[in-house]
Amino acid sequence: MLDEMGKAAKAASYQLATLSTAEKNRVLMTIAEQLEAQSAEILAANQQDLADARQNGMSEALLDRLMLNPARLKGIADDVRQVCRLADPVGLLIDGGRLDSGLRIERRRVPLGVVGVIYEARPNVTVDVASLCLKTGNAAILRGGKETYRTNGATVRVIQSALQQHGLPAGAVQAIESPDRELVNQLLKLDRYVDMLIPRGGAGLHKLCREQSTIPVITGGIGVCHIYIDVSYELDAALKVIVNAKKQRPSACNSVETLLVNQAIADAFLPALSQRMAQEGVKLHADALSLPLLQQGPAEVEAVKAGEYDDEWLSLDLNVRVVKDMDEAIAHIRQHGTQHSDAILTRDTRSAERFVNQVDSSAVYVNASTRFTDGGQFGLGAEVAVSTQKLHARGPMGLEALTTYKWVAYGDDTVRA
Amino acid sequence: MLDEMGKAAKAASYQLATLSTAEKNRVLMTIAEQLEAQSAEILAANQQDLADARQNGMSEALLDRLMLNPARLKGIADDVRQVCRLADPVGLLIDGGRLDSGLRIERRRVPLGVVGVIYEARPNVTVDVASLCLKTGNAAILRGGKETYRTNGATVRVIQSALQQHGLPAGAVQAIESPDRELVNQLLKLDRYVDMLIPRGGAGLHKLCREQSTIPVITGGIGVCHIYIDVSYELDAALKVIVNAKKQRPSACNSVETLLVNQAIADAFLPALSQRMAQEGVKLHADALSLPLLQQGPAEVEAVKAGEYDDEWLSLDLNVRVVKDMDEAIAHIRQHGTQHSDAILTRDTRSAERFVNQVDSSAVYVNASTRFTDGGQFGLGAEVAVSTQKLHARGPMGLEALTTYKWVAYGDDTVRA
Numbered sequence: 001m002l003d004e005m006g007k008a009a010k011a012a013s014y015q016l017a018t019l020s021t022a023e024k025n026r027v028l029m030t031i032a033e034q035l036e037a038q039s040a041e042i043l044a045a046n047q048q049d050l051a052d053a054r055q056n057g058m059s060e061a062l063l064d065r066l067m068l069n070p071a072r073l074k075g076i077a078d079d080v081r082q083v084c085r086l087a088d089p090v091g092l093l094i095d096g097g098r099l100d101s102g103l104r105i106e107r108r109r110v111p112l113g114v115v116g117v118i119y120e121a122r123p124n125v126t127v128d129v130a131s132l133c134l135k136t137g138n139a140a141i142l143r144g145g146k147e148t149y150r151t152n153g154a155t156v157r158v159i160q161s162a163l164q165q166h167g168l169p170a171g172a173v174q175a176i177e178s179p180d181r182e183l184v185n186q187l188l189k190l191d192r193y194v195d196m197l198i199p200r201g202g203a204g205l206h207k208l209c210r211e212q213s214t215i216p217v218i219t220g221g222i223g224v225c226h227i228y229i230d231v232s233y234e235l236d237a238a239l240k241v242i243v244n245a246k247k248q249r250p251s252a253c254n255s256v257e258t259l260l261v262n263q264a265i266a267d268a269f270l271p272a273l274s275q276r277m278a279q280e281g282v283k284l285h286a287d288a289l290s291l292p293l294l295q296q297g298p299a300e301v302e303a304v305k306a307g308e309y310d311d312e313w314l315s316l317d318l319n320v321r322v323v324k325d326m327d328e329a330i331a332h333i334r335q336h337g338t339q340h341s342d343a344i345l346t347r348d349t350r351s352a353e354r355f356v357n358q359v360d361s362s363a364v365y366v367n368a369s370t371r372f373t374d375g376g377q378f379g380l381g382a383e384v385a386v387s388t389q390k391l392h393a394r395g396p397m398g399l400e401a402l403t404t405y406k407w408v409a410y411g412d413d414t415v416r417a
Numbered sequence: 418m419l420d421e422m423g424k425a426a427k428a429a430s431y432q433l434a435t436l437s438t439a440e441k442n443r444v445l446m447t448i449a450e451q452l453e454a455q456s457a458e459i460l461a462a463n464q465q466d467l468a469d470a471r472q473n474g475m476s477e478a479l480l481d482r483l484m485l486n487p488a489r490l491k492g493i494a495d496d497v498r499q500v501c502r503l504a505d506p507v508g509l510l511i512d513g514g515r516l517d518s519g520l521r522i523e524r525r526r527v528p529l530g531v532v533g534v535i536y537e538a539r540p541n542v543t544v545d546v547a548s549l550c551l552k553t554g555n556a557a558i559l560r561g562g563k564e565t566y567r568t569n570g571a572t573v574r575v576i577q578s579a580l581q582q583h584g585l586p587a588g589a590v591q592a593i594e595s596p597d598r599e600l601v602n603q604l605l606k607l608d609r610y611v612d613m614l615i616p617r618g619g620a621g622l623h624k625l626c627r628e629q630s631t632i633p634v635i636t637g638g639i640g641v642c643h644i645y646i647d648v649s650y651e652l653d654a655a656l657k658v659i660v661n662a663k664k665q666r667p668s669a670c671n672s673v674e675t676l677l678v679n680q681a682i683a684d685a686f687l688p689a690l691s692q693r694m695a696q697e698g699v700k701l702h703a704d705a706l707s708l709p710l711l712q713q714g715p716a717e718v719e720a721v722k723a724g725e726y727d728d729e730w731l732s733l734d735l736n737v738r739v740v741k742d743m744d745e746a747i748a749h750i751r752q753h754g755t756q757h758s759d760a761i762l763t764r765d766t767r768s769a770e771r772f773v774n775q776v777d778s779s780a781v782y783v784n785a786s787t788r789f790t791d792g793g794q795f796g797l798g799a800e801v802a803v804s805t806q807k808l809h810a811r812g813p814m815g816l817e818a819l820t821t822y823k824w825v826a827y828g829d830d831t832v833r834a
Contacts, residue, residue, distance in 0.1 A: 014751070018774055099796055103785055112807050113777065191627065195807045210608065210631045216808040217633070237830040244832035334431070356825050357435055360530065368520055368828025377833065378824065379516055390529050390612045390821040391633040392809040404807040407795065408773050411785025413654040415661035416794065 002186040005141055006193030008171030009114040013139040016172055017111050021088040023166070028131055030162040032080040035127065038158045039073050045154035046123065053121075053147045066121050066148055076127045083131040086381040089400045090137050101417070104410040109403045111137035113195040116187055116215065120201050121145025126152045130159055130173045132382055136402040139172045141194065143187060146179035153177035188213040195404075196392075198385050218397070220362075220388040223253035223340035224312055225370045228260040228329040228355065230346035233367075235269060238345050239276045242318075244369040245343070246282055251314045253386060254341045254363075254373040258309060258319040260329040266293055266322045273320070274299040282316045289322035309336040326351060330358050337361060339388045341370040362388055362395035419603040422558055423610030425588030426531040430556040433589055434528050438505040440583070445548055447579040449497040452544065455575045456490050462571035463540065470538075470564045483538050483565055493544045500548040503798040506817045507554050518834070521827040526820045528554035530612040533604055533632065537618050538562025543569045547576055547590045549799055553819040556589045558611065560604060563596035570594035605630040612821075613809075615802050635814070637779075637805040640670035640757035641729055642787045645677040645746040645772065647763035650784075652686060655762050656693045659735075661786040662760070663699055668731045670803060671758045671780075671790040675726060675736040677746040683710055683739045690737070691716040699733045706739035726753040743768060747775050754778060756805045758787040779805055779812035 019027075035042070046068040053063055089109050096106035115138045119125045126144055133140040144152040156175040163172050176183050188197070191214040198218050199209045206219040227245060229238050245256035261269055270290055274297020277284055285304040286294050294301045304319050309332070313319075323329045326344075333342050343365035344355040352366045363373040373395060375383025380398025387393045393401035436444075452459070463485040470480055506526050513523035532555045536542045543561055550557040561569040573592040580589050593600050605614070608631040615635050616626045623636040644662060646655050662673035678686055687707055691714020694701055702721040703711050711718045721736050726749070730736075740746045743761075750759050760782035761772040769783045780790040790812060792800025797815025804810045810818035 014775065014777070017777070097796070099789075099794065101789065101794065103789055103794075105795060110777075214627045216806055218808075240830055241832055248833050352827075358431065360431070360434070360527075361823070363824040363826060366825075366827045368826055368831040369833055371833040372516075372518065372520055372826060372831075373824070377516065377518065377520075378522060379514070389633055391635075394821050395824045404811050406778070407780040407790070407812045408783075409780060409785055409789060410769075410783045413657055414785040414789075415658055416665050416786055416788040 002176075002183060002190055005171075005174050005176070006114070006190045008169065009139040009141055009174060010193045012169045012171035013111065013113045015168065016134065016137045016139060019137060021090075024088065024135055024137065025084040027134060027163060027166045027168065028080050028084045030165055031127075031131065031159050032077040034158050034162045035073060035077040035080070035155070038161070039070055042073065042151065042154045042158060043068055043070070045150040049148050049150045058147065062121070066123065066151075068123050068151065072124070076124050079124070080127060080131045083135050083382065086135060086399060088135060089403050094405055101414060102411065103414050106408045107405045108408050110406045112402055112404050114139045114141065114193055115402065116141045116143070116190070116194045116197045118143045118184060118187070118197070118199045118201065118205060118209070119145065121147040123148050123151045123155065125200070126155045126175065127159070129384065130156070132384055132399060132402060134172065136399050138402055141174050141176065141187065143176040143184060146181070149175075149177055149179050185212065188215065191215045200385055216392070218385060218387050218389065218393060220340070220386045221253050222312065222338045222388065223255070224258070224310065224336060224338045225254060225256050225341045226258045226260055226329075226333050226337060227256050227343045227345060227370065228323070228326065228333075229262060229265065229269065230326065230344060230348060230351050231262050231264045232347040232351070233345040235272050238269070239273065241343070241345060241367070241369050242273070243276065243280055245371055246318055247280055247316070248369070248371050250316055252371065253312065254370050255314070256318065256343075256370050257313050258321065258336070260321055260323050260332055261290065262326070262329075263289070263322050263324055266290065270294050270320070271296040273297070274301065277318065280316075282318050285317060285319045287321040290320045294320060326355065330355070333359055333361070340386070341365065341373040343368060343370050362386070419593075419600060419607055422588075422591050422593070423531070423607045425586065426556040426558055426591060427610045429586045429588035430528065430530045432585060433551070433554045433556060436554060438507075441505065441552055441554065442501040444551060444580060444583045444585065445497050445501045447582055448544075448548065448576050449494040451575050451579045452490060452494040452497070452572070455578075456487055459490065459568065459571045459575060460485055460487070462567040466565050466567045475564065479538070483540065483568075485540055485568065489541070493541050496541070497544060497548045500552050500799065503552060503816060505552060506820050511822055518831060519828065520831050523825045524822045525825050527823045529819055529821050531556045531558065531610055532819060533558045533560070533607070533611045533614045535560045535601060535604070535614070535616045535618065535622060535626070536562065538564040540565050540568045540572065542617070543572045543592065544576070546801065547573070549801055549816060549819060551589065553816050555819055558591050558593070558604065560593040560601060563598070566592075566594055566596050602629065605632065608632045617802055633809070635802060635804050635806065635810060637757070637803045638670050639729065639755045639805065640672070641675070641727065641753060641755045642671060642673050642758045643675045643677055643746075643750050643754060644673050644760045644762060644787065645740070645743065645750075646679060646682065646686065647743065647761060647765060647768050648679050648681045649764040649768070650762040652689050655686070656690065658760070658762060658784070658786050659690070660693065660697055662788055663735055664697055664733065665786070665788050667733055669788065670729065671787050672731070673735065673760075673787050674730050675738065675753070677738055677740050677749055678707065679743070679746075680706070680739050680741055683707065687711050687737070688713040690714070691718065694735065697733075699735050702734060702736045704738040707737045711737060743772065747772070750776055750778070757803070758782065758790040760785060760787050779803070
């Protein structure tokens, strides 16, 4: 079955690659319309998924994430309309010129071909990924969380009917409509047809893909993010940035998990931090040096445990460690970080540049919250995923990350000497 | 042992990433000098490798490829001096700007970190890869063909002594100095330290890496390349391009393996092709339609066998197939090609553009030989490998392909709203 899907997707990708931006936008507008016009079927499928999930004891928070209603569906349709407004990277020339051989050469942006995406039980991601793939002329094979397979199936059928209205094949966007996990394993081996695989989910899914997939994989999304507070930063400014990085959305991968505090300012800074964190409801996990200083303030504090530097809290918890100097901070980040987003707070230009150069993360911040690592915030207009590997794309992936390039060479009976 | 190598490489990579272009070039110049000054040890190790290889029955052609002498070593050293002259991509800004949030953002080119390369028994590749990695601030772990492990070890020790003269760690360039294949399997799992893996070798090695490696892999180097001869091309011009694409270096991955001939010109073209190929000593493997027409000429011709469209000949053999039209040619290329290099010979602008857009290969040629797919020919100044996958790099990989980017964001206590 997966083999048939792969074949259909590859065939569709050839057709999608030849569409103009205007043609692709017309398809996207029809998809947006049809998501609203055919909402009844999607909502009915969603009701079934919800009923099953409730019966299986899914938490209210997760049920809410899974749930669609007319207003949410309209929001999803509006997001598709927004994708129409984004600039299309396909066809852009990256570089080129005339070679000594007389050959005229160009590096031209082209779609990747077929993109596979494995994601959690969020019905909006189905439409989101499909519209970004279509905008860039890619076919998509989607495997959403097993709790939403009916919703995803119904949604993709609406998208397929819109595609067919424009004479495009249903193979352009396909969902794996089954909760069977074995199909995921099959998808991972579909390198004959799938050009890129994006897992969006927890560390376990990323590990599975890295170990089992024969398709090039983009891994990321796990963020153990740090803020290092250097000697020269004002206390109030530091607290403002820290509160934002921790509290603005604690469950996000770009929220801060560990503060590294220069020992020269620890005596003044840590009691004030404790004060503020108590107000904000943040629980602190302190190393031996910071523990007594934090305990001078009212925050809930306990000694940090083994492994707590290496995992995301994704909650109102924050590790605090006193470091001797910036080198110790950088060494900590190298050892415990996930190369996602790390920040320095400093007024010293040399410290700033050294941190930027030596911290090997997708996004490195000077005097700013780590919460900006996001396609929308970075001006990409969209976000397919956040990559923490180094090949192909790093950090937030916009439309460009859904393309590759092709060398095109024009000659006149040109031969190699 | 591999784990220790990985750790040392990662540590070295942090130091290499901070070097200026001038500093890196000074190291490269010392490496070039030392390869000449310390040639005795390298040549002695090479003699031992050669003696073993001869005893194991290696062919004279392969022995020659393995063999070093003072002249070849000087050539290798000169290649290192040439790498000094290449532009350093590290530190370049890809793009950037000021965001609505007030954040000033940059996308800055940075080294990948640690690059692993697995290659055949060619001692020059050791120095070539090491110098390209150093030029781009990357550490390298090298595993050359098992028949050259002593030569590679001696060569890398010379490189390491040059590194240490400049205060750089030996971990920056390391060779796996053992013919044990189990170490390759260990290297494939070293994702904790190695950022990119480049296999240079046959289809089997690429398959092994794709299936077993947990490190992002660049695969490529297998070229089943096609030339499609459209209705409007002059016979002599076509023969000139075909002879170049087949004969200029038959063992290269960018040499042509299959001609696809439009049926409208088959009657005139194929007897002339047979005439010319007989002169050039090229044996033809013909489909049912082309066979009788080719047999009108003097070339050695036999019927093409199952599977022969799908493999590289790498010799003076050439498949010939008559196709109904360009669509059939494109369908053939999609089914049998390896997305390496494919060409159309046509005087019709519409045919040219349609072929360029619909053939999904790393390099697509109009009216030129496929033999140009090469880092040097494409003006990249160097070639790390030729990628036929779509992630990260496609076609000939120059220095840029040994880099990634980092998002750097400067704020002033900037927080997300």
